Amino acid sequence: MSFNIYDLTSFTEWIHNSLSQAMSPGWVTVTEMVIVGVAFLTFYAIVGLFLVYAERKVCAFMQNRLGPNRVGPFGLFQTIADLTKLLFVELVSIRKADKVLFNLAPFIVIIASFMAIAAIPFAKGLHAIDLNIGVLYVLAVSSLGVIGILLAGWSSNNKYSLIGAMRSGAQVVSYELSVGLSLLTIVVLAGTMQLSEIVEAQRHGWFIFTGHIPAFIAFVIFIISSTAETNRGPFDLAEAESELTAGFHTEYSGIKFAFFFLAEYINMFIVASIASTLFLGGWMPLHIGSWEGFNNVMDFIPPFFWYLGKTGFIIFIMMWFKWTFPRLRIDQLLKLEWKYLLPINLVNILLMALIVLLEWHF
Amino acid sequence: MKSILKYFSEIFYGVKSLLGGMRVTGSYFFRPSTIVTQKYPENRDSLVMFDRFKGEVVMPHNEKNEHKCTGCGICEINCPNGTIEIISKMVETEDGKKKKAIDKHIYRLGMCTFCGLCVKTCPSNALAFGQEFEHAVFDRSELIKVLNQPGSQLEKGVE
Amino acid sequence: MENVLNSTVEEQQEYIINMGPQHPSTHGVLRLVLSLKGETVLSVEPHIGYIHRGIEKMCESITYPQIIHLTDRMDYLSAHINNEAVCLAVEKALDVEVPERVKYIRTIMAELTRIQSHQLWWASFGMDLGALTCFFYGLRDREKILDIFEETTGGRMIVSYNCPGGLMYDIHPNFQTRVKEFISYFRKILPEYNQLLTDNVIFHERSKGMGVLTREDAIAFGITGPSARASGFSCDVRKHEPYSAYDKVKINEIMYSAGDTFHRYTARIDEMWESMNIIEQLIDNIPEGPFFVKMKPVVKLPEGEYYQRVETARGELGVYIISDGNKNPYRIKFRSPNFSNLWVMNHISKGNKIADLVAISGSLDLVIPDIDR
CATH class of the missing domain: 1.20.5 (Single alpha-helices involved in coiled-coils or other helix-helix interfaces)
Incomplete structure (x- = not known):
C-alpha cells in the first residue's frame, strides 16, 4: 500500500477500512479515538517542548545571546531536561487554598487547549474531526481556558494571583470579541464555517491576498487579539512578572506549573494554526494566478510542511512582539480593544460584506 | 472631523x-x-584577564624560591577586614644577629574585599594581585591561604 | 493604616499587599506596603533596613583610606563617585591640592560611571515595563565600560580606584583609546535605545503624565539628581559647585519641567549624551604628571567638621565628617540621594495603578543598599 503524502485521505481511509475488517463498528470508533488521542498527546508534548526551546532561542538571538546550548546539540534537549526536573519538584500545598479548585485549574487549562487542537486540519485529509461549524467550535473551546486561569487565581489564596486572574478574565472576555469578529470577516468571504472547506476555497489564492484590505486588517487584528487571548507579551498582564511576580500561577510548582507553561505554548500554536488556516491557506501551497511552472514547484512541497511553515511564521511574529514591546496597563489594554480594535473590526466586516456582494474579490 | x-x-x-x-x-x-555571549568553560584556554585584574592577593617568588616579604606587618595594619595575618619568627642571620622574619603570611580569601590597600602600601612590593578567578571550593577552610611558599627565603637586599 | 486593619472588607474595600522584600521590581530588598483598592494604589509605605550593614558606624573604627572600600558598597552603581566624595572631603580637610592629572582622570571615570549606571537603569527600567530585551541591550553596552574599568582599576563594579590624595594607580596605556572607541560605539547605539523604547507608543502611554512631581514638591522632599531636574529643579552639583575638573568643561544641565515618569526617563537618556560630551572634552587633554600626592602613612584629619557634596548618578551625595584629630573619623554621615528620593513615592503614586507604581519606582532609579547603608 503506497500513500500519497500530498493527500492523506487515502491513508486515514486505509486505517479505517482495515480496522473495520478486524472488529465491530463500535470498537472501530473506540480504537480510532484512542489512536487519535495518543497521536495528539505525542504531538502536543513534542510541539510544547519544541516551542519552549524555540522561544528561548528566538529571544536569545534577539538579545545578542546564544540561548540554551548545553544539553544536547545546540541545547535541543534543554527543555526535556527542564521538564524532567519539573517532574521531580515538590508539589507545595498551600495553606487555606481551595484544594479541589487548586488542583483542577491546570487540567482545565490544558484540556481546553487539547480540545481546540482536534478541529485543526494539518494536511489534506489529516484532521480528527471535520465539524461543519469548525470556526465556531474552535472559538468556543479555546475560550474555556480562562476558567482555569480564574480558578487558579482564586483558589491560590494569594492576592497577587487573584489580581492576575481578574486581569486575565477582563482581558480574555473582551479580546474574545475581536477574535470572533476578525474570523467572521473571513467566514463572510469564504461562505462556510467548515475549516476544511475554508482551506479548499483558498486553492487559487490565500484569503489574505484575495480578500483585499479588509482581509489584511482582519489578519492584523486577529494576530493582536489572539496574542492577548493567549496571555502573551505585550499582553501578559495575567503573569506580569515585574508587577505580580508570576500572576495567577505564583503558587504553583512542579508539574502543575508545567501544565500552565505548556498550555501557554500550545495555545499559541493553536491560534497560529487558526490564523494560518483562515488567512494563509492552511496546508494549501502558494499559488499565484496562472504561473503554471511556479504553482507546480509549490505543489511539490508536501502540505503538512506548508502548514508547519505558515504556523511557524506566525508563531515567530508573536514571539517577535513579545520580545520587543513593553507591557500594557490594564486600562490601556481594554482601551485598545474597545476604542480601536472593535470599531475597526465592525467597519471591516461591513467592508468585507460589501466586497463579497459586489464580487470584488478575486 | x-x-x-x-x-x-x-x-x-x-x-x-x-x-x-x-x-x-x-x-x-x-x-x-x-552575539556577545562567551562560552565560558570551553574558552578557558583563550580567556585572558587584564593584567591589573584583582583576582587574589599573591606573593611572587623568584626562581630561587625567594620572596620580598620582610614581615613588617604594614599590610596587616592596612587591611580593613582583618584578611591578612602575619606570623613571624626570629631567625639568626649569618653574622649571628637575631632578626624578625616571616613564618606564615596568612591570607583569608573569603574575607578579602579587593580594596588593594595591602598591595599599594607594601614597602617592599612583596604582594601583587593574581589573575586567577576560579575560587569556588567546597570547603571554606581552603580559602585560607598561606602566601609564602614552604621553605622560601627573604630575597637578598630587601630590608 | 490601623483603620484599614481593624475594619472589615465590606466597609473599607481596600486591601493590603506586601511588595517585597523579595519582588522582581523593587531591585533589591525594599519592602513596599501597598494599600490597594482594586488595582488602584491608595498609599505606599516603604519599609527599609533589610540590607542595613552599618557602614557609617563601621567607618568610625577604620582609617580614612580604608573607608573607600565601604563607600564602594553603598551605591554600587556609582562606586567611583562615592569614593571621590570621601577623598575630596579628606583632601579638603587636609588642605591638599591634588595634581591636575588626578582631577581629569577622576572626572572622566565619574562620567563613565554615570553612563554605566544609567545604562543599567535603562535596562532594568525596560524590564519593569515588561520590555525584557532592553535589559540585555543595556547590560551588553555596560559591559564595554566595565571592561575599561577592569583594565585600569582591576575591578569591574567595585573599582576602589580613588584614595585620599590621588589615585591608586595610573591609568592604563590603553585607557584613552578605549574610551574613545566606546564613545563612538555608544553614540551609534543610543538612537537604537530610543527606537526600541523611547519612541514606542506603549511606552508613551505608560509613562506620560504618570507620577507627576512638581518643582515645589521636589524641593520639599529633597529630591536630587535627574529625577529632580526632570521637575525643573536645578540641582546639578557639577554645575553649581564644581569639584575635580568640572570647572574646566562646559556642562549643559539637563532640565525638564513636566516631572512625570517620561521626563525622568528622558532626563537620564540625555544625561548619557551629556556625559559623553564631557568625556570628549577631557579625554585628549589629560595633563602629564603624578597621579597622587605623597601623603603621610597615617592620615589624620585636624579637629573639625568637613562636608563635601558630589553629584552621583542618582543625585546629590553628601559626606559629612567630624574629626577629633585621630586617624579614624569621630562620626561620618552620608547624605545619600536614594534615601531622599524613596520617600516621594507615596506622594506621587497615589491614585495610580500597580503597574504605574512599578514604573514610577523604576523611574526614580533606586539602589537599595544606598538607602540602608
Whole structure:
C-alpha cells in the first residue's frame, strides 16, 4: 500500500477500512479515538517542548545571546531536561487554598487547549474531526481556558494571583470579541464555517491576498487579539512578572506549573494554526494566478510542511512582539480593544460584506 | 472631523513606532555575528584577564624560591577586614644577629574585599594581585591561604 | 493604616499587599506596603533596613583610606563617585591640592560611571515595563565600560580606584583609546535605545503624565539628581559647585519641567549624551604628571567638621565628617540621594495603578543598599 503524502485521505481511509475488517463498528470508533488521542498527546508534548526551546532561542538571538546550548546539540534537549526536573519538584500545598479548585485549574487549562487542537486540519485529509461549524467550535473551546486561569487565581489564596486572574478574565472576555469578529470577516468571504472547506476555497489564492484590505486588517487584528487571548507579551498582564511576580500561577510548582507553561505554548500554536488556516491557506501551497511552472514547484512541497511553515511564521511574529514591546496597563489594554480594535473590526466586516456582494474579490 | 483625523493619525504613528522597535530586535535576530555571549568553560584556554585584574592577593617568588616579604606587618595594619595575618619568627642571620622574619603570611580569601590597600602600601612590593578567578571550593577552610611558599627565603637586599 | 486593619472588607474595600522584600521590581530588598483598592494604589509605605550593614558606624573604627572600600558598597552603581566624595572631603580637610592629572582622570571615570549606571537603569527600567530585551541591550553596552574599568582599576563594579590624595594607580596605556572607541560605539547605539523604547507608543502611554512631581514638591522632599531636574529643579552639583575638573568643561544641565515618569526617563537618556560630551572634552587633554600626592602613612584629619557634596548618578551625595584629630573619623554621615528620593513615592503614586507604581519606582532609579547603608 503506497500513500500519497500530498493527500492523506487515502491513508486515514486505509486505517479505517482495515480496522473495520478486524472488529465491530463500535470498537472501530473506540480504537480510532484512542489512536487519535495518543497521536495528539505525542504531538502536543513534542510541539510544547519544541516551542519552549524555540522561544528561548528566538529571544536569545534577539538579545545578542546564544540561548540554551548545553544539553544536547545546540541545547535541543534543554527543555526535556527542564521538564524532567519539573517532574521531580515538590508539589507545595498551600495553606487555606481551595484544594479541589487548586488542583483542577491546570487540567482545565490544558484540556481546553487539547480540545481546540482536534478541529485543526494539518494536511489534506489529516484532521480528527471535520465539524461543519469548525470556526465556531474552535472559538468556543479555546475560550474555556480562562476558567482555569480564574480558578487558579482564586483558589491560590494569594492576592497577587487573584489580581492576575481578574486581569486575565477582563482581558480574555473582551479580546474574545475581536477574535470572533476578525474570523467572521473571513467566514463572510469564504461562505462556510467548515475549516476544511475554508482551506479548499483558498486553492487559487490565500484569503489574505484575495480578500483585499479588509482581509489584511482582519489578519492584523486577529494576530493582536489572539496574542492577548493567549496571555502573551505585550499582553501578559495575567503573569506580569515585574508587577505580580508570576500572576495567577505564583503558587504553583512542579508539574502543575508545567501544565500552565505548556498550555501557554500550545495555545499559541493553536491560534497560529487558526490564523494560518483562515488567512494563509492552511496546508494549501502558494499559488499565484496562472504561473503554471511556479504553482507546480509549490505543489511539490508536501502540505503538512506548508502548514508547519505558515504556523511557524506566525508563531515567530508573536514571539517577535513579545520580545520587543513593553507591557500594557490594564486600562490601556481594554482601551485598545474597545476604542480601536472593535470599531475597526465592525467597519471591516461591513467592508468585507460589501466586497463579497459586489464580487470584488478575486 | 478633527478628532477623527486624530484618531487615525494616532493609530498610524502608534503602528509606526511599534514597527521601529521591531526593526531593532529583528535586525539583531538576523545578525548572529552580534552575539556577545562567551562560552565560558570551553574558552578557558583563550580567556585572558587584564593584567591589573584583582583576582587574589599573591606573593611572587623568584626562581630561587625567594620572596620580598620582610614581615613588617604594614599590610596587616592596612587591611580593613582583618584578611591578612602575619606570623613571624626570629631567625639568626649569618653574622649571628637575631632578626624578625616571616613564618606564615596568612591570607583569608573569603574575607578579602579587593580594596588593594595591602598591595599599594607594601614597602617592599612583596604582594601583587593574581589573575586567577576560579575560587569556588567546597570547603571554606581552603580559602585560607598561606602566601609564602614552604621553605622560601627573604630575597637578598630587601630590608 | 490601623483603620484599614481593624475594619472589615465590606466597609473599607481596600486591601493590603506586601511588595517585597523579595519582588522582581523593587531591585533589591525594599519592602513596599501597598494599600490597594482594586488595582488602584491608595498609599505606599516603604519599609527599609533589610540590607542595613552599618557602614557609617563601621567607618568610625577604620582609617580614612580604608573607608573607600565601604563607600564602594553603598551605591554600587556609582562606586567611583562615592569614593571621590570621601577623598575630596579628606583632601579638603587636609588642605591638599591634588595634581591636575588626578582631577581629569577622576572626572572622566565619574562620567563613565554615570553612563554605566544609567545604562543599567535603562535596562532594568525596560524590564519593569515588561520590555525584557532592553535589559540585555543595556547590560551588553555596560559591559564595554566595565571592561575599561577592569583594565585600569582591576575591578569591574567595585573599582576602589580613588584614595585620599590621588589615585591608586595610573591609568592604563590603553585607557584613552578605549574610551574613545566606546564613545563612538555608544553614540551609534543610543538612537537604537530610543527606537526600541523611547519612541514606542506603549511606552508613551505608560509613562506620560504618570507620577507627576512638581518643582515645589521636589524641593520639599529633597529630591536630587535627574529625577529632580526632570521637575525643573536645578540641582546639578557639577554645575553649581564644581569639584575635580568640572570647572574646566562646559556642562549643559539637563532640565525638564513636566516631572512625570517620561521626563525622568528622558532626563537620564540625555544625561548619557551629556556625559559623553564631557568625556570628549577631557579625554585628549589629560595633563602629564603624578597621579597622587605623597601623603603621610597615617592620615589624620585636624579637629573639625568637613562636608563635601558630589553629584552621583542618582543625585546629590553628601559626606559629612567630624574629626577629633585621630586617624579614624569621630562620626561620618552620608547624605545619600536614594534615601531622599524613596520617600516621594507615596506622594506621587497615589491614585495610580500597580503597574504605574512599578514604573514610577523604576523611574526614580533606586539602589537599595544606598538607602540602608
